[in-house]
Amino acid sequence: MLDFQDLLENIPQFKRYMTVDELHQRNADMVNEYPGKVELIDLGKSTNNEIIDCLKIGNGKYNALIHGFPNCEEPFGGNLIDYFAEALLQNDELVDSLNYTWYLIKCSDPDGARLNEGFQTGPHTPMNFSLNYYRTPNNLTPESCFPFRFGPLNLNNPVPETKALMNLLDQVPMSFISSLHMMKWGGITYEVPEPCETIYPALWSLAKKFDVFPRKRLGTTYAPGIQYAAYLTPARGWINQWNSGNRNIEPIRGCYIYEYAQILNPNGFMMIPECCIWYDPRMWDDTPLNQKLGESLQYAKKASDEVNNYMLEIWNAALPYLKTETPFKTMMKDWMKPIIEKYTNVTNPPFSFPDKVKNKKATIAEKIGVEGRDDLYRMFYLGGMIRTFEAELEAGGSEKLDELSKSVMAKLQEYDNYLHDNYTVINHPIRNLVGMSLGSLLYSAEYAKLKQYPIITGYQL
Numbered sequence: 001m002l003d004f005q006d007l008l009e010n011i012p013q014f015k016r017y018m019t020v021d022e023l024h025q026r027n028a029d030m031v032n033e034y035p036g037k038v039e040l041i042d043l044g045k046s047t048n049n050e051i052i053d054c055l056k057i058g059n060g061k062y063n064a065l066i067h068g069f070p071n072c073e074e075p076f077g078g079n080l081i082d083y084f085a086e087a088l089l090q091n092d093e094l095v096d097s098l099n100y101t102w103y104l105i106k107c108s109d110p111d112g113a114r115l116n117e118g119f120q121t122g123p124h125t126p127m128n129f130s131l132n133y134y135r136t137p138n139n140l141t142p143e144s145c146f147p148f149r150f151g152p153l154n155l156n157n158p159v160p161e162t163k164a165l166m167n168l169l170d171q172v173p174m175s176f177i178s179s180l181h182m183m184k185w186g187g188i189t190y191e192v193p194e195p196c197e198t199i200y201p202a203l204w205s206l207a208k209k210f211d212v213f214p215r216k217r218l219g220t221t222y223a224p225g226i227q228y229a230a231y232l233t234p235a236r237g238w239i240n241q242w243n244s245g246n247r248n249i250e251p252i253r254g255c256y257i258y259e260y261a262q263i264l265n266p267n268g269f270m271m272i273p274e275c276c277i278w279y280d281p282r283m284w285d286d287t288p289l290n291q292k293l294g295e296s297l298q299y300a301k302k303a304s305d306e307v308n309n310y311m312l313e314i315w316n317a318a319l320p321y322l323k324t325e326t327p328f329k330t331m332m333k334d335w336m337k338p339i340i341e342k343y344t345n346v347t348n349p350p351f352s353f354p355d356k357v358k359n360k361k362a363t364i365a366e367k368i369g370v371e372g373r374d375d376l377y378r379m380f381y382l383g384g385m386i387r388t389f390e391a392e393l394e395a396g397g398s399e400k401l402d403e404l405s406k407s408v409m410a411k412l413q414e415y416d417n418y419l420h421d422n423y424t425v426i427n428h429p430i431r432n433l434v435g436m437s438l439g440s441l442l443y444s445a446e447y448a449k450l451k452q453y454p455i456i457t458g459y460q461l
Contacts, residue, residue: 002097002098002442002446004439004442007087007091007094007438007442008209008435008438008439010087011083011431011434011435011438012083012431013429013431014079014429014430014431014434015122015430016120016121016122016124016430017075017076017078017079017119017120017121017430018075018078018079018082018106018120019113019114019117019120019121020050020107020110020113020114020117022078023078023082023106023107024051024053026082026106027040027053027055027106028040030055030085030086030089033089034089037057037089038055038056038057038085038089039055039056039057040053040054040055040056041053041054041055041056041103041168043105043164043165043167043168044160044163044164044167045160045164046109046110046111046160046161046164047111047140047159047160047161048110048111050110050111052105052107052108052110052161052164053105053106054103054104054105054168055081055085055102055103055104055105055106056101056102056103056104057085057088057089057095057101057102057104058088058095058098058100058101058102059101060095060096060098060099060100060101061099061100062099062100062101062175062176062445062448062449062452063100063101063103063172063173063174063175063176064100064101064102064103064174064175064176064177064178064445064448065103065105065168065169065172065174065176065177065178065261066081066084066102066103066104066105066177066178066180066441067081067104067105067106067107067108067142067143067165067178067179067180068080068081068105068106068107068108068180069106069107069108069109069110069112069113069180070108070109070141070142070143070179070180070181071109071112071135071136071141071181071182072109072111072112072113072115072116072134072135072136073112073116073119073129073133073134073135074180074181074182075113075116075119075120075182076180076182076275076430076433076434076437077106077107077180077182078106078107078113079430079434080180080433080434080437080438081104081105081106081180082106083434083438084104084438084441085102085104085106088102098442098445099449100175100176100445101172103168103172103174105165108142108143108161108164108165109136109141109142109161111136111161111327112134112135112136112327115132115134115327116132116133116134117132118131118132119132119133124277124427125425126184126278126376126379126416126419126425127379127412127413127416129184129277129379129380129383130379130380130382130383130412130416131383131386131387131412132383132387133380133381133383133384133387134327134328134331134384134387135331135380135384136331137330137331137334137335138252138253138334138347139251139252139253139334140159140253140330141159141161142159142161142162142164142165143162143165143179143256143257144162144234144252144253144254144255144256144257144347145157145158145159145161145162145253145254146158146162146165146166146254146255146256146257146259146260147254147255147260148235148254148255148259148260150235150239151239151242151243152239152242153235153238153239153252155235155252155253155254155255156254157253157254158253158254159253162254165257166260169257169260169261169264170264173264173265173268174261174264174265174268175265175267175268175269175445175448175449175451175452176268176269176270176271176444176445176448177257177258177261177268177269177270178270178271178272178273178441178444179257179270179272180272180273180437181272181274182274182275182276182277182433183274183275183276183277184276184277184278184373184376184377184380185276185277185278185279185369185372185373185376185377186215186216186217186276186279186283186369186373187207187212187213187214187215187216187225187275187276187279187283188207188212188213188214188215188225188273188274188275188276188436188437189214189215189219189225189226189227189274190203190225190226190227190271190272190273190274190440191227191229191231191232191271191272191273191274192222192226192227192228192229192270192271192272193228193229193232193233193258193269193270194228195222196226196269196271196444196447197223198447199443199444199446199447200223200226202439202440202443203225203226203440203443204224204225206435206436206439206440206443207225207436209435209436209439210431210432210433210435210436211432212275212428212432212433212436213225213279213283213284213365214226215227215369216283216363216365216366216368216369217366217369217370217373218293218297218351218353218357218366218370219351220351229272230349231256231347231348231349232256232258232259232270232272233255233256233258233259234252234255234256234259234346234347235252235254235255235256235259236259237346237349238250238252238346241344241346246344248341248342248343248344249343249344249346250338250343250344250345250346250347251343252346252347258270267451267452267453268448268451269444269447269448269451271440271441271444271447273436273437273440273441275428275433275436275437276428277427277428278376278425278426278427278428279426279428280368280372280423280424280425280426281424281426282364282365282368282424283365283368283369284365285363285364285365286363286364286365287363287364288361288362288363289361289362289363289364289367290361291361291362291367292358292359292360292361292362293357293358293359293360293361293362293366293370294355294357294358294359295362296362296366296367296370296371297353297358297370299370299371299374300370300371300373300374301374303371303374303375303378304374304377304378306378307378307381307382307415308339310411311335311336311339311381311382311385312336312339312340314385314404314407314408315332315336315385317400317404318385318388318389318400318401318404321392321397321398321400321401322388322392322397322401323392323395323397324391324392324395324397326388326391326392328384328387328388328391329388329391329392331384331388332381332384332385332388335381335384368423372419372422372423375415375418375419375422375423376419376425378415379412379415379416379419382408382411382412382415383412385408386405386408386409386412389401389402389404389405389408390405393405
């Protein structure tokens, strides 16, 4: 096994997340500073006509694609890829020993990422995150709109950002892919499509080294912190729902990047180091409580239902006054749709747990992880709703929206007060997230090599 110790020890103490302009500039700087070692590829343009660029480093036997900002409010990937790219360019021996050709896209959704930069540059608080919140709807997200044809699904309408990724994937079969996602509350969840036991010890060791705990919330885990990620295969999930007789299924625009990459290379592997922005120190405490885990699950559902009902009431009151098409209005319409239509979610399927799990005693870490997640997440789309109303007001909208915006702001402040009264909210240092995640990517890329068998495409008689 290769030794990545020096690479991980030299990660800087990042003070903030990098912006889109900074990432573009750093790409240009690397091309100038390391001539002949790196190629800057223009993959195409975003919806708003911004270049989506990709660094190509190395000339190995295997190919790997890593992209940042797969959801545009998840910013650490830009920092990670920027550090990793320069580390490769400064270490020919590392590049040769890895035997990969690296395709590194620091930001695959620049339009959306720009709308979150008020958070990226700080302060990194839940309130500032909420007030600067924008999440590209799933049917416009770069990695979720790939062509897919099977059974009743005939999907072939990729957004420009997806076309940019296709310009690479259609030419280069990838052995390893990672999308650098972030959750907002907790530790680390290594998201995988299948069991991969041989790398579990390395992944656990990295989490410990960088002072991040494995996932404490419930999930479809193979092992502590190692989770089967159903969201890697939404098109297959849609087909499964259809075959079961369900017709009220979430509309999808395409398949996920992993599904598409597997069409091109069935032996490809994906691992997503889904780290978090904030945590509460009690998440380290596995002491059992005199409380059933089901009680925390009920608490979380109640918190979610409460904010959804509130937003639905406000949204219905605001709709007659929302005349201007903005990214924020599109986002909120997409968020409200499943609340109204109550269809089966296949892009991020909700967990369901048997009574055996619900009746077990919760640990302190599980209680804080489960309940705190919904106490935090309920703030985000309130922030998005405020941005929707503010954009309309800037375009000369009705004063009625100003009243509604103030009402939502009061609710958001109430939730923020509750969060800080009941939890100790601490930021994971960006350096720790980058180090743990980068190490896990390298060990996963090594694992992916073992899966690359010759593909038989036909028989010669």
